[in-house]
Amino acid sequence: MTTATPTPQSNNRRSLGQSQFSVAWQQLRKNRLAQTGGVLLILIYLMALFAPFLAPDGLSNYSTSNITRFHPPTPVHVRDPATGAFTRPFVNKYTQQLNMDTFVNEYKPTAEQCPIYFGVRGAEYKILGFIPGNLHLFGTGQEKPDCNVFLMGGEALGRDLFTRTLYASQISLTIGVGAVLASTIIGLFMGAMAAFFGGFVDTVIMRLVEVISAIPYLFLLLLLRSVFPQDINPILALYVILGILAFIGWGGLARVTRGQLLSVREQDFVSAARALGASDNRVMWRHMLPTMTTYIIVTLSLSIPGFILLESGLSFLGIGAVEPYVSWGSLLAQAQDGGLSSLNSRPWVLIPGFFIVFTVGCFQLLGDGLRDAFDPRKRQ
């Protein structure tokens, strides 16, 4: 019989005690797709934060003298058409004229050039609500007021769609995430109450969960929205939608929390903590709830896309973000303004939808990555 000599481990660093999070972090570092999703999300949130600076115009600016309803996108040229030499980027000025055969207002580029300047002064704004500024990344300046750079065309009132899409990202990216956070807190709290008190409280909470899930979500949303007047303050309307989304979303988590806490309550480490004289509060917050951390991180990241989609849908129906605020969903509602049958004359109003798809895709990549990172069976 030979004794196998243990081969000395060349890399001892990994055998040191590792916390769950450092293992998960290492797993995530290996997942290129999840990393890409994460980085793109950071970029898109930065875009939302600096939207007023990146946008060439103000959120609700439009000219009453030069009406640019559904103005087509203006291509940016960098070569002078006469000489072919590179110049400062410019867009052509557009004129409009009514086609007497079709009665459609047609936009035609003219030879007049509108140079694009970088770092121009324009509409006033406040980043984060308190940093004032009027500097814009690019724009046509104020010398030629009828010159417009419409990267993504104009919308129904002739406002710049690109500007509005950037501003809309602030709302779309906040409400979904905010609603998920709020519903997580409610779900945890309710689940913990149900498990801790048991009896009557437990029955009431679990019945409430059942009832909420028994009513179709769209109708419950509409019903709850109808409690508030239609013409409430637009800012308040955003909070209302956030609250409603949180209210319909907490049920599943409450159920899981209750089940998990009930099973954990019987385990040795909880009895040990109690035997050592820990208070109820300490047992709950330091010993029982932390067993849920992984689950919460994963469900949180996986439920954000659903809420972003739901918010866009509500705004699309006109009960989410209302003027003067916009979200990607309410921008898409513009596709219906003026009849769907003329949609093919203004396809650029569909562009904000791709921002939804992109954001949801990034959240999904990150969420899947996190789920795999915390799952011991998928460890590499």
Add this chain to the structure above:
Amino acid sequence: MFPFLIRRFFQSIPTLLLASVLIFFVISLAPGDFLTPARLNPGISEQQLANLSASFGLDKPAYVQYFYWMRNMIFHGDFGLSFQYTQPVLPVIWPRIVNSVYLVLLNLVFFYAIAIPIGVYGAVRQNSFGDKAINVVLYFLLGFPSFFLFLIVIYLILNIRNATGWDIPLGGMTSGNYDQLSSLGQFWDVLRHLLIPALVLAVTDAAGLTRVIRGLMLEVMRSDYIRTARAKGVSESSAIWKHTFRNAILPIVAGIGGLLPAAISGAGFVEVVYAYPGITPMLLTAITASDLYLIAGFTVISTILLIIGNALSDILLAVVDPRIKVG
């Protein structure tokens, strides 16, 4: 199986009652009652107002109103009076519900016809080129709100119509000459209108289910009894469909009940875009007009649909899974 069904039926009664309580009290939270706009209407006399107020018990506290509402609903099938239509709610909303159910049923047919074959294919040919390609496409589709995908489809249809002159319907449920068509022609006309919205909805929804089916199939395929079945020498198709698939879909069958209301909700967005005479467009106008009993009627009926759907999925589950019959 029958004791199981009866038990489930009695369990669903308190849920339905509590749901109706929740719906009613959410509505009574709203400022004003459904007579508030009527008081401003000079065409409605004081006497009529008093009559309406008395018949709905609006002069009494909320819980008494609830019992009035409940009593009218259970014993007279009366869901209250729609304010916009000045008609009882049920005859107003019933055709809309039937229309929505048509759309949802066709949508469900497409939904399973798409999700099951693709999900099974993905599991059987795991990591093949086809599987990976489908996965990428589905991942992409998951991010599309259904109404956005539908807007894109409408844009494409418009272009096809302009290029070829085909008469592809773009909205509504019937053509202008619907009344002159024969009954077969009417059926085909409605089907033609339903086809595109049902398909678009099915594609957006199926993205999720396909991934679930694939995952469940893979899990079952690794189990011992499938290896045993293969060792016995059952044919490949029998191993996949009879042994793996039947076991893999059990969690899905259990969830069918929740699918019907979810599908009605999901179809809502497409109904709005397509100007389809379904539930959601009417519900939206009801909300702007604060036609509260109409809203409550829709919500109650779709909640009843959920309970019926749950019962159906219980029956299906009992058919698919023989172990249920014992319990």
